[in-house]
Amino acid sequence: MKRLAELKQAGHKAFVAYIMAGDGGIEKLGEQIRHLQERGVTAIEVGIPFSDPVADGPTIEAAGNRALSEGITLEKVLDEMQRFDFEVKVPLIIMTYLNPVIRFGAERFTQEAKKAGASGVIIPDLPFEHRQLIEPFAKQQELVLIQLVTLTTIDSRLEEILKQAEGFVYAVTVTGITGSRDELAEEVGAFTRKVRELSPVPVYAGFGISKESHVEMLRDDVDGFIVGSAIVQAFHEGRIEDVEPLIDAVTAPHSV
Amino acid sequence: MTRVKICGLMEEQHVKAASQADAIGFVFAPSKRRVSIERAQELSRLANNDMQRIGVFVNASYEEIENAVKTVPLTMVQLHGDEPDELIQRIEVPVIQAFSIRTPDDVEKLNNSIADYILVDAPGTDYRGGSGHVFDWSLLENVNLDHSRLILAGGLDRDNVQAAISQTTPFMVDVSSGVETDGRKDEAKIQQFILQAKGDSMERTKEKTIDPVGFFGRYGGQFVPETLMKAVKELEAAYKDAKNDAEFQKEYHHYLKEYVGREQPLTFAARMTEAWGGPKIYLKREDLNHTGAHKVNNAIGQALLAQRMGKRKIVAETGAGQHGVATATICALFDLDCVVFMGEEDIKRQQLNVFRMKLLGARVESVSKGSGTLKDAVNEALRYWVTNVEDTHYLIGSALGPHPFPTMVRDFQSVIGKETKRQILDKEGRLPDAIVACVGGGSNAIGMFHPFVDDEKVRLIGAEAAGEGVDTERHAATLTKGSEGVLHGAMMKLLQDDAGQVQEAHSISAGLDYPGIGPEHAHLADSGRVTYQAITDDEALASVIEMSRLEGIIPALESAHAIAEAKKQAQSMTADELLVICVSGRGDKDMATYAEKMEGLS
Numbered sequence: 066m067k068r069l070a071e072l073k074q075a076g077h078k079a080f081v082a083y084i085m086a087g088d089g090g091i092e093k094l095g096e097q098i099r100h101l102q103e104r105g106v107t108a109i110e111v112g113i114p115f116s117d118p119v120a121d122g123p124t125i126e127a128a129g130n131r132a133l134s135e136g137i138t139l140e141k142v143l144d145e146m147q148r149f150d151f152e153v154k155v156p157l158i159i160m161t162y163l164n165p166v167i168r169f170g171a172e173r174f175t176q177e178a179k180k181a182g183a184s185g186v187i188i189p190d191l192p193f194e195h196r197q198l199i200e201p202f203a204k205q206q207e208l209v210l211i212q213l214v215t216l217t218t219i220d221s222r223l224e225e226i227l228k229q230a231e232g233f234v235y236a237v238t239v240t241g242i243t244g245s246r247d248e249l250a251e252e253v254g255a256f257t258r259k260v261r262e263l264s265p266v267p268v269y270a271g272f273g274i275s276k277e278s279h280v281e282m283l284r285d286d287v288d289g290f291i292v293g294s295a296i297v298q299a300f301h302e303g304r305i306e307d308v309e310p311l312i313d314a315v316t317a318p319h320s321v
Numbered sequence: 322m323t324r325v326k327i328c329g330l331m332e333e334q335h336v337k338a339a340s341q342a343d344a345i346g347f348v349f350a351p352s353k354r355r356v357s358i359e360r361a362q363e364l365s366r367l368a369n370n371d372m373q374r375i376g377v378f379v380n381a382s383y384e385e386i387e388n389a390v391k392t393v394p395l396t397m398v399q400l401h402g403d404e405p406d407e408l409i410q411r412i413e414v415p416v417i418q419a420f421s422i423r424t425p426d427d428v429e430k431l432n433n434s435i436a437d438y439i440l441v442d443a444p445g446t447d448y449r450g451g452s453g454h455v456f457d458w459s460l461l462e463n464v465n466l467d468h469s470r471l472i473l474a475g476g477l478d479r480d481n482v483q484a485a486i487s488q489t490t491p492f493m494v495d496v497s498s499g500v501e502t503d504g505r506k507d508e509a510k511i512q513q514f515i516l517q518a519k520g521d522s523m524e525r526t527k528e529k530t531i532d533p534v535g536f537f538g539r540y541g542g543q544f545v546p547e548t549l550m551k552a553v554k555e556l557e558a559a560y561k562d563a564k565n566d567a568e569f570q571k572e573y574h575h576y577l578k579e580y581v582g583r584e585q586p587l588t589f590a591a592r593m594t595e596a597w598g599g600p601k602i603y604l605k606r607e608d609l610n611h612t613g614a615h616k617v618n619n620a621i622g623q624a625l626l627a628q629r630m631g632k633r634k635i636v637a638e639t640g641a642g643q644h645g646v647a648t649a650t651i652c653a654l655f656d657l658d659c660v661v662f663m664g665e666e667d668i669k670r671q672q673l674n675v676f677r678m679k680l681l682g683a684r685v686e687s688v689s690k691g692s693g694t695l696k697d698a699v700n701e702a703l704r705y706w707v708t709n710v711e712d713t714h715y716l717i718g719s720a721l722g723p724h725p726f727p728t729m730v731r732d733f734q735s736v737i738g739k740e741t742k743r744q745i746l747d748k749e750g751r752l753p754d755a756i757v758a759c760v761g762g763g764s765n766a767i768g769m770f771h772p773f774v775d776d777e778k779v780r781l782i783g784a785e786a787a788g789e790g791v792d793t794e795r796h797a798a799t800l801t802k803g804s805e806g807v808l809h810g811a812m813m814k815l816l817q818d819d820a821g822q823v824q825e826a827h828s829i830s831a832g833l834d835y836p837g838i839g840p841e842h843a844h845l846a847d848s849g850r851v852t853y854q855a856i857t858d859d860e861a862l863a864s865v866i867e868m869s870r871l872e873g874i875i876p877a878l879e880s881a882h883a884i885a886e887a888k889k890q891a892q893s894m895t896a897d898e899l900l901v902i903c904v905s906g907r908g909d910k911d912m913a914t915y916a917e918k919m920e921g922l923s
Contacts, residue, residue: 116822117696117808119703120546126690138820163544164807168821190544190807197341201512204338217551217710228367229340240548241708 066156066184066209066232072107072288073267079107079233079289080315081269082296083160085128086111087137089301091145097300102155104309105316107289110187111146112297113139113161120162120189122244124294128301139165139174146181156184158211158232163191163198172202179206185232187211193226216240216256224263233267236260236287238274244294245275249282257286277314290315323486324493325518326375326472327500327511329354336367338508341515344373344493349381349389350401353504354497361393375399375417383411390414399440406435417472428464440495442475458488468492479513486518494518535724536812538847540840543723545703545810552710553810557725559630564732569625576621577736580654581611587744587901592871599891600754600898604874605741607765607905614877614906615737615765616647616718622733624651627714634658634713638702640667640695640761641832641879642674643906644718649683659683662701665693667831674910692825695761695835699809719762720839723810727767727840734768741901742772749899755780755890758903759882760853761797761833763842765905774850783842784886786828787855797826799838800846800853808836814843829858829914830878832906860885862918865908877906878914 072079082101086094094111101109114129114137121129139161146157159178166174166188178186186208191199196210203210209232214223217240227234238253239246253270261268270283271291280290292311299305327339328346331354339345345368347361348354356364365374376395378386380402389395390413399417400409409416418436422428431439441461461471473491478499486494500510535541535557543553563569577583586609590602607615627635635657639645645661652659661678665687668675678685686705691697699721706715715722720730745753756773758766760783773779788796796802799814806815808823816824816836828834838846845851864884869875876884880903887902894900908915 116691116824117700119700119809120707122704133822138822140820162807164815164817164823165821167806167812168804168817168819189546190810192543192545192547192550195542195544201341201516204512205509213547215546215548217548219551222550225369228369229337231337237548240710242704 069108069156069233069267077318078284078287078315079267079269080105080312081108081110081158081271081289081291082106083110083112083291083293084300085125085132085297086113086142086145087132087135088128088297089131090135091137091141093300094142094145095149095151098149098153098157099151100305102153104312106155106312107316108156108158110158110160110291110293111142111183112293113142113159113165115162115165118162120242122242122294124245124298125243128297131301139169140177143177143181146183149182153182157182158185158187159183160187160189163188166199171199175199175202175206175208178208183208185209185211187213187235189213193222193229211235213237214260216250216252223260227260227263227265230264230266233269233289234260234264235291236268236270237272238270238283239272241272243272246273247276249273249279254283254286257283261286261288275311277311280311280314323491323518325515326373326493326495327497327514328375328377328474328495329497330364330506331356331360332506333364333367334508335506335511336364338506338511339515340369341512341519342372344375344397346375346377346399346495346497347393348377349385350377350379358389358392361389365393373397377401380404383408386412400436409436419474422460425460425464428460428466431466438470438472438492440472440474458485461489477514479510479517482514482518537727537841537844539805540812540814540843541724541727542812543810544807544812545723546707548707549710549723552706553723555630556626556714559626560725560729563626563629569629573622573625573733576625577618581617581621582609583736584740585609587741587748588872589748590872593868596867596871597888597891600894600896600900601749602887602891603745603748603753603899603901604872605737605769605901605903607737607903608874608876608880608907612643612647612650613909614643614647615734615768616644616906617650618736618768619718619730619733619764620644620647620651620716623714623716623729624648624655624657626729627657627716628655630714632712632714634660634709635716636660636662636702636705636709636713637716637718638662638695638698639674639718640664640698640835641830641877642667642671642678642910643832643877645683645685646674646677646681648716648718649678649681652683653681660686660705662686662688662698662705664695664698665689667694667698670831670914671910672913694825694831696808696823696826696837703809719764719835720767720841721762721809721811721813721837727811730764731767731771731841734764735771737765737768737903738770738772741769745899745901751899752776752779753899753901754778754894755782755898756901756903757782757784757883757887757890759784759833759879759905760800760838760842761786761830761835761879762837763839765903767839767841769903770845770851774845781845781851782886782890783851783853784856784882785838785853786826786830786833786861786882787857788827788829788834790857791855795827796855797828797834797836798855799826799836800842801855803836803838805843811840813837813840814846829861829918830882832877832879833882854886854889856882856885862915864888865911865915866919869908874904875908876904877908878911880905
């Protein structure tokens, strides 16, 4: 995770890719990670499928259902990651809803995630108030618990959350669920600027990011972008090369 | 709960590691842990707003202390020297005075201190301000000492802190060297110390929350995406305000009386009493409410609250359609915009209610995902709420969801139990021996049970849906077969597989096939105050016929589960006992199912 801060210091933008672990079979997981790191992404969020993904839109929900029908579980994903026979060069972050973690055991989860080479964890239905369910165990394993902030997060709460932020901050750029969108609301720029001023760690924009025009709009106000649905759908349809211009648009050196 | 102070902090990461503590300490006296006022100020910025910031001094001047208090700023001052009482009195923030304890005589000094708190430590060696040596805690037993001002220090670590707390019950424990490795603070040890001091297991951690009001034992909480937190917190504040506002309560009860038609009778069921040959049976007649079930009690309360919050758009989920109809009804009454999410499967089973909602002007959204039942409808309603949260209120229909919903729904439904209590006292001059209600999410049951929970002699029994049997894969018996988990914003009991995927629930009754149970029920089950029994589809259907023919009351399929369980309870009860059944709704909506399942009747 240190390299995320270094990247920011060097003035480069980060591209974080989200994939649904086991969409298309567990053997696709390593393949997809290897492909993305070779294409120059900064970090990868490894999504765990869940039966009731209320923060997700249709694309990721459908991918999760495909993975579930393949019998994918949190345990299988962590096992598979421990068996990777290639060098993982980018930080891997486990993104999962809370219930599979509770069922697996919070302490065991952090231990196994660490062994699997993860650097961090994102749990969208674990609010800041209840983070002590996971955070003490994550700390023991030196995993960072990434916090989300949104357009509806009030200022006093934003300050509290950002004070504790580690790794990076996930700035949710839509009031809604995940999924590609044509346009982002005008107020998003002001929001990410505010978050960036207060945040001790890099600020990445996610939810709804699927186009180069989104990247252009927010480039100066964030330290990176998180792209999920567009990548998940491209992998599913076997046309990941379609997303490559978007990766390049973020990561290429940018002259002002 | 005993508070925790992590003392002698010098580095950023250690302040962060201490975020779950209640206090952090900065040493300004000569010590290997000494920090400058400027450094303490920097570190202090990283701590939560509600964290106590305590400065440690040895024989410092008033000016020096005051400067630190103002600059850092400090919320408490801890003195380890021979400070005179005059100095202690002048300090504006609360003062902790430290004492070294060797003998019982030393304990006497503690009571003479004029400081707000007294800190006891083992005698120092190198520097004043604590040595890390363990002192004999038993010296504090059997002496006259106010433990609510006691702060325990000296040789505490993650292994002994629980024992120290249980032996001395201090206001706070203070640790420094006990969370260090090779003379430097250790993040893991800090976290482990806090966990141990506050309860070492997940179980205990769960019980601790910033707002314990949102939990029933270990169940409840606010497990929702960050986008919803603002709305959930606003609702929490608005409900707290409304609950204590006489005008709001008056308006709510006005609509219950003039529009819903309350109060509903507690009907003596003479023929059922005779047929079952046991206790006297009373029926609480929620079936007589306008719209046909108890759901309207809650819908009115929440719709009034939404308007009070300036929200004129309502989203709701519905299973059997009773909550959807109640919500659509109230939205028509108050001219509110209404969207109801309903599973595809339930739409098929409950055609009449779908038509009623549409007639009332609501938009009914069919949910084809998952099993197309209540759980999937809640998912879609939550997604809709996340997207439209700024102007929309989510009118949850059961005692489920993130705090304050389970509490609020219970309160609005408690009118059921309150009326029942008053009525049974009028009729019989005493409380009933047992009360039975059906549970899906659990709203009519919690409304009925809540006013009786403290009346320990009243047995409370919840009837959940066993579907085709609890040993088959087709049931909704969450309390019989479920385990702890998080769904739809709350820690509760769930039907789930080993990987934590929520399973589909099955019941002939569309209102009971939910794979979770409200957090308060989960807690009442754990505590043993309420017992929960599972009733199969067939048992429920048999009860529909029995009550229809004995009392001329056609119950809803949900309520029929309570009736079937009541019949079982009646077997072991005597004629001088009283049994109340909550008839949560009427059976009109279930006629298609009854016609299909009871072919032999035609």
